[in-house]
Amino acid sequence: MTDNRNTILAVILSGLVLIAWQYFYNMPQMERQRAQQQTQAELNKSQPPATPGTAPQPGSTPSASTPSQPSAGQPVVSRDAAIAANPRIKIETPRVSGSISLKGARIDDLSLEKFRDTVDPKSPAIVLFSPSNTAHPYYAEFGWVAASGSTARLPDRETVWQQEGSGSLTPSNPVTLKYDNGEGLIFRRTIAMDDRYLFTIKDDVTNVGSAPVTLYPFALISRHGTPEVSGYYILHEGLIGYLGEKGLQEHGYKAVAEAPVLGNGGRGFEFNVTNGWLGITDKYWAAALLPDTSARLKARFLAEPGAKVRYQADYLQDPQTIAIGGTGSANARLFAGAKEAGVVGINFPFAGHGGYNKQLGLNHFDLLIDWGWFYFITKPMFLALDYFFHVFGNFGVSILLVTLLIKLLFFPLANKSYESMAKMKSVQPQLQALKDKYPDDRQKQQQEMMEIYRKEKINPIAGCLPIALQIPVFFSLYKVLFVTIEMRHAPFYGWIKDLSAADPTNLFNLFGLLPFDPTHIPVIGYYLALGVWPIIMGITMWIQMKLNPTPPDPTQKMIFDWMPLIFTFMLAGFPAGLVIYWAWNNLLSVIQQSYIMRKNGVKVELLDNLKATFAPKKAAEKT
Numbered sequence: 001m002t003d004n005r006n007t008i009l010a011v012i013l014s015g016l017v018l019i020a021w022q023y024f025y026n027m028p029q030m031e032r033q034r035a036q037q038q039t040q041a042e043l044n045k046s047q048p049p050a051t052p053g054t055a056p057q058p059g060s061t062p063s064a065s066t067p068s069q070p071s072a073g074q075p076v077v078s079r080d081a082a083i084a085a086n087p088r089i090k091i092e093t094p095r096v097s098g099s100i101s102l103k104g105a106r107i108d109d110l111s112l113e114k115f116r117d118t119v120d121p122k123s124p125a126i127v128l129f130s131p132s133n134t135a136h137p138y139y140a141e142f143g144w145v146a147a148s149g150s151t152a153r154l155p156d157r158e159t160v161w162q163q164e165g166s167g168s169l170t171p172s173n174p175v176t177l178k179y180d181n182g183e184g185l186i187f188r189r190t191i192a193m194d195d196r197y198l199f200t201i202k203d204d205v206t207n208v209g210s211a212p213v214t215l216y217p218f219a220l221i222s223r224h225g226t227p228e229v230s231g232y233y234i235l236h237e238g239l240i241g242y243l244g245e246k247g248l249q250e251h252g253y254k255a256v257a258e259a260p261v262l263g264n265g266g267r268g269f270e271f272n273v274t275n276g277w278l279g280i281t282d283k284y285w286a287a288a289l290l291p292d293t294s295a296r297l298k299a300r301f302l303a304e305p306g307a308k309v310r311y312q313a314d315y316l317q318d319p320q321t322i323a324i325g326g327t328g329s330a331n332a333r334l335f336a337g338a339k340e341a342g343v344v345g346i347n348f349p350f351a352g353h354g355g356y357n358k359q360l361g362l363n364h365f366d367l368l369i370d371w372g373w374f375y376f377i378t379k380p381m382f383l384a385l386d387y388f389f390h391v392f393g394n395f396g397v398s399i400l401l402v403t404l405l406i407k408l409l410f411f412p413l414a415n416k417s418y419e420s421m422a423k424m425k426s427v428q429p430q431l432q433a434l435k436d437k438y439p440d441d442r443q444k445q446q447q448e449m450m451e452i453y454r455k456e457k458i459n460p461i462a463g464c465l466p467i468a469l470q471i472p473v474f475f476s477l478y479k480v481l482f483v484t485i486e487m488r489h490a491p492f493y494g495w496i497k498d499l500s501a502a503d504p505t506n507l508f509n510l511f512g513l514l515p516f517d518p519t520h521i522p523v524i525g526y527y528l529a530l531g532v533w534p535i536i537m538g539i540t541m542w543i544q545m546k547l548n549p550t551p552p553d554p555t556q557k558m559i560f561d562w563m564p565l566i567f568t569f570m571l572a573g574f575p576a577g578l579v580i581y582w583a584w585n586n587l588l589s590v591i592q593q594s595y596i597m598r599k600n601g602v603k604v605e606l607l608d609n610l611k612a613t614f615a616p617k618k619a620a621e622k623t
Contacts, residue, residue: 075133082131083109087160089175090168094195096337100169101131104157105177105189107199108132108139110336112285119489119497128285128336132157137224140287140334142189142201147214147319153181154215161189171195184209197337198290198356203330207322214321217330220314221279221287226253230283235370235483239301239313240286241278242364243271249278249301253311257303268302275363278313279335284485286368289315290333293361333360338485339369341382348379370483377476382484389486395499396492399477399581406473407588415596427452474582481575492580496533499577503531530572533579538568540586547593 077085088099091110098109110129117123129138146152155161161177169175174192181187186206193199207213229237229252238252251259251269259267274296279288291297295317302312322328335356337343345355347366357365371378384405388398407414430452438444481487487500495505505511507530508518518528542564571579 076135077133079127079130079134082134085133086131089163091193092168092170093193094171096193096197097125098129100175100191102161102163102177104141104159105143105155105161105179106131106139106141106157107191107334107336108137112338115284115338115485116489119491126285126338128287132224135225136227138222138287140199140219140221140289140336142203142219142332143217144187144203144205144215144330145218145316147216150213152185152213152215153183154185155179155181155187164188169193184211185213196343197335199334199336201332201334203332205322205328207324207326207328210324212321212323214319215328216319217317217332218314219289219291219332219334220312221289221334222310222312223280224310225308226257226311227282229253232482234372234479235283237282238280239278239311240281240288240368241271241276241299241301241313242362242367243276243278243297243299244273244363246271246273246276248364248367251301253303253309256301256311257309259301259303262300262302264302266302266304268300271297271299273297273299276315277362277365278315279368280311280313281339281368281370283483284339284488285337286335286339288335288365288368289313290335290356290360290362290365291315291317292331293363335368340485341366341369341386344368346379346383348375348383372479372483374472374476374479377472378479381473381476382480382486385480386486394492395487395490396496396577396580399499399577400584403581403584404588407585407592411592414592474578477581478575478578481577487575487577490577492576496576496580499580500575502529502573503533503576503579505531507531507535526573527569530569531576533576533583534568534572537571537579537583537586538564540583540590541567544586544590544593547590 083099086101086103088101088109091098091100095112095114097111097113098107100107101109108129108131110127112126112128115126117126129140130136131139141157143156144154146154159179161179164176164178167173167175169191171194174190177189177191179187184207186208188204188206190202190204191199192202201219203217205213205215227237236250236252238250239256240251241249243249249269249271256268259269262268262270275293276297276299277288277290278299278301279286281288297315297317299315300312302314304310304312317330320328320330335344341355343355345357345359345362345366347357347364355366356362381402384402385395385398388401389395392398392401431449434445434448434452438448481500489497490499491497492499496503506518506528508528509516511532519525521528545560545564571582
């Protein structure tokens with residue numbers, strides 16, 4: 001029974017790691033290669049969709065504006081050149097820099113000053129938004145769509161607005177733009193921004209003409225081209241929203257591009273909802289439209305065909321009829337920045353992070369961060385890590401402390417497990433005697449073995465409990481390290497500059513002494529990423545295995561002998577923070593198990609087993 005249990009446990013653990021490896025590494029690599037093959041080098045002429053101000057067909061319902069992509073006559077230019085081509089208003093806040101284009105009144109130039117491309121603080125800031133005609137256009141736009149049959153001239157992407165007053169957009173200085181269509185409609189747009197990532201847009205239309213006009217407010221976020229995504233099974237990247245009673249909607253770029261055809265010729269999904277938000281998310285960054293929670297929305301996730309598919313999240317609100325001499329108003333909000341948990345908000349009991357989710361009364365805006373199905377484990381894990389980070393200033397120290405707390409939390413359960421394992425070791429001589437007494441009768445061995453377990457009150461599967469408890473903790477910590485921006489570029493000590501990335505050292509180039517990178521070797525290179533912390537983890541796992549008596553079954557012994565080495569290579573490419581957790585947890589388990597064994601009068605065979613491992617084969621056989 002014991003032999004079978006241990007062998008089955010080893011196989012299950014190995015299978016779990018192999019499955020995780022397949023999902024987290026091999027599959028994403030293939031997806032990235034496939035995405036790279038599909039990416040095209042330059043923009044060509046595309047099918048021009050409807051533009052702002054275009055009158056819908058009679059009897060149809062207007063839709064949010066869908067500005068056309070650059071044509072072949074508009075070559076791709078550098079980002080700096082595109083920004084310099086139009087008059088702009090600077091954006092200057094503690095976390096965001098960029099500008100608003102007066103042509104089209106688009107928010108199309110944003111960089112996140114708090115975050116850099118690499119761990120080098122002098123590396124370029126993360127670029128979120130970029131103008132049209134660049135390699136990766138990505139922007140937000142707001143405005144009005146005319147009712148069916150209307151000939152009113154509305155501002156569109158070619159309209160050049162005028163700034164009323166002067167100065168940059170700062171948290172203390174909103175800016176106001178004005179456009180007079182010369183036909184009796186005067187448009188004003190006031191844009192304000194807080195000291196984080198929230199834009200507040202107020203549009204006013206004054207009718208000084210000779211007839212009433214009916215207009216629909218709209219807002220959109222547009223992204224040209226399919227971006228290269230991480231491709232991980234546990235992470236959503238693409239279009240996202242929490243749309244009223246429809247709940248959380250997550251659609252990858254491929255899913256939107258292959259969705260049903262909509263009325264404008266594009267593909268996508270439509271929603272008629274109240275109390276919703278929607279946008280486009282990357283792993284660490286996002287842009288989202290946050291309309292008033294009471295607003296009725298005709299929302300869409302859209303993919304427009306072309307040389308570069310253009311993805312769009314947009315909404316249209318109920319129409320407003322503006323009488324002669326009257327004014328119509330529409331409010332909108334835009335989140336454009338990093339998905340920081342304290343800024344976005346965590347909807348969890350006792351979390352203490354209200355963020356925009358609580359501040360604006362939004363509908364589950366915390367789900368902009370992909371906490372996963374096991375959020376009830378992942379969120380508390382993050383909150384604990386974040387708490388200790390603010391106390392000690394280091395997420396690596398937080399991981400060590402949280403691991404210790406988890407050990408203390410499950411101490412009673414683990415104690416029972418280890419006590420049962422200690423009792424099993426104490427009856428090993430009796431079990432061996434059974435094998436000697438009934439060498440050819442395994443059924444009799446099993447019967448007598450179960451009788452011994454019953455008399456000694458031993459649970460033969462109790463040894464699975466510590467590992468069973470560790471698995472959900474392992475995956476929740478992996479999720480936190482992988483999806484939360486707080487862990488990005490978070491250093492530990494020494495050579496670990498980023499806990500969310502793999503250990504950068506490598507045994508196969510003698511930890512940097514040899515001038516080559518073995519991970520670049522074709523086919524096998526990926527498996528040659530073996531750093532210092534994975535080696536430490538493997539050693540602690542090996543020591544933990546040696547704490548137990550040598551299994552009598554040769555097959556079982558071989559599995560347990562090879563398991564630490566297999567795990568060492570399998571986990572070498574995982575985030576360093578996860579490997580540090582596993583090594584520290586192994587060490588704590590060795591200490592705890594040794595203490596309980598001594599407490600129950602069972603000999604701790606660690607040193608004897610280690611000596612036997614390194615003893616000459618003949619000497620080992622004599623013993």
